[in-house]
Amino acid sequence: MSESSLLAARKSEAVARGVATRGIYAVRAENSELWDAEGRRYIDFAAGIAVNNTGHRHPKVMAAVAEQAQAFTHTCFHVAPFEGYIALAERLNAMTPGDFSKKTMLVTTGAEAVENAVKMARAFTGRSGIISFSGAFHGRTLLGMALTGKVAPYKKGFGAMPPEVVHAPFPNPLHGVSEADAIEQLERLFASSVDPERVAAIIIEPVQGEGGFTIAPFNFLRKLREICDEHGIVLIADEIQAGMARTGKMFGFDHSGVAPDLVTMAKGLAGGFPLAAVTGRAEIVDAPGPGGLGGTYAGNPLAVAASHAVLDIIDEEDLCTRADEVGEVIRARLTQLAARQGMECIGDVRGLGAMNAFELVIDRNTFAPDAALTSAIVAEAEARGLILISCGTRYNVIRLLPPLTIPMDQLQEALDIIEASIEAAVMKKAA
Known part of the structure; x- marks a missing residue:
């Protein structure tokens, strides 16, 4: 049994059922990357749900806390x-x-x-x-x-x-x-x-x-x-x-x-x-x-x-400007993807700065929500090494919250994974 499976079993026995979790058991994180109990690396597009805007373990944050701990x-x-x-x-x-x-x-x-x-x-x-x-x-x-x-x-x-x-x-x-x-x-x-x-x-x-x-x-x-x-x-x-x-x-x-x-x-x-x-x-x-x-x-x-x-x-580090730069890259890529034939499931791309999302629909005429496809995309991305989280009152929106300090090559890597995950989930749905 893997270490993650053992941790999942222990969690099931010890932790309140109402505390929902994913299957990624973190052991280490740095800026926009996170590693699980099996040593698998993920790009983190959740950032602790917009907590780690400055990335995991920013050196200046860690130094400030260490100094305070001495007092x-x-x-x-x-x-x-x-x-x-x-x-x-x-x-x-x-x-x-x-x-x-x-x-x-x-x-x-x-x-x-x-x-x-x-x-x-x-x-x-x-x-x-x-x-x-x-x-x-x-x-x-x-x-x-x-x-x-x-x-x-x-x-x-x-x-x-x-x-x-x-x-x-x-x-x-x-x-x-x-x-x-x-x-x-x-x-x-x-x-x-x-x-x-x-x-x-x-x-x-x-x-x-x-x-x-x-x-x-x-x-x-x-x-x-x-x-x-x-x-x-x-x-x-x-x-x-x-x-x-x-x-x-x-x-x-x-x-x-x-x-x-x-x-x-x-x-x-x-x-x-x-x-x-x-x-x-x-x-x-x-x-x-x-x-x-x-x-x-x-x-x-x-x-x-x-x-x-x-x-x-x-x-x-002028993170307000950086947020705009990150957001522009994300929205441009998703808008381009949504315009492709076969990607009609992307009903909307929206965002402000680096707070972005795309909404999954059954069709663009009724905008009926596709919660199942949303869950499938999140799962596909996780299997490929990207952490995504969903939201929305109809459970059909995927939100993108990378650290504002994410390197641009990792941002592009993550967007490649998103594209591949949507394609895979759409193909499985059609099969």
Whole structure:
């Protein structure tokens, strides 16, 4: 029995069934490459789900963590605060969208960031309603599930969700929801389902992650800003997957010129170490009283040191520009592939910077989803040494999240594998 098979058997016996995994048991990783228990090499187009934007084990990140470990690894910021946390808050205050006074709190996970942003919005407005969007993903905690606009596997079987969370349609012209339709439906919600004077916040991803890498139209984000201003609603930008240079700018909202009131960050913020943040208008962040925010591990010193290194790397290596370069290569190749005869299964190619995806359909007339083909392509790619992950409310989108530091020859190698995997999966389906 192989080492991977042994590990799979042990996992089955010891790990909760609800923790879904793949069959790749990692033993080593470097930049955009990963090796499994059998010594097999993979190109990583998942990057820990947009966590390793600076690649696996970037030398500057590893050096920063090693240096911090020589000083202390944990104090709990509530008990013994430290300069690194304060300095990181200062950096995030300066770099997030908006020319106004800001403050930051650090936590450990994206779901924590979202929950704390909601707490801030409720404390500031004295209201309790929250509007999210269809296809959204905001975490797996109870409130995170309620905000998420995808039932399986995130909500299924977990009972009643917290009240006063309403979902509005996310604009997706490919599937019949125009920007105008989405605004009209939101206004209709205010008239029929939720009084805007009871809404504390609207939360939105500038590019939906689990929802299928659907890009929020920039004008739609501007309109949301106007609606929030009109009704005194806090606008929360969930930048957990789109942030940290992934879309070609530091934050996805930067493309629209819109300044949200609060920004949630995680994933790429600390180069593989668990760290998340909420940054926003000082008066909103300060609305909860002392002791109302925090957590034992929030702002762990090792993760904070890693985050400082990540922000340095993004600046020094100009990873925003690099994200655009990587994305242009990916979209050009996929668009060329989709134009070929026999590749009608590729219904759409989309992306912003290095946050790209392609959608698999049964035909381009109805755009009926082909979830089976999607799974087959992911499996074919894995067999050829490329890690891909899928997404979408209809389970038919493959997202491409290489590290922004991927060498160009490895990027081309990965795209060759994608092309071969699609061809093989299509041939098997036709057989």
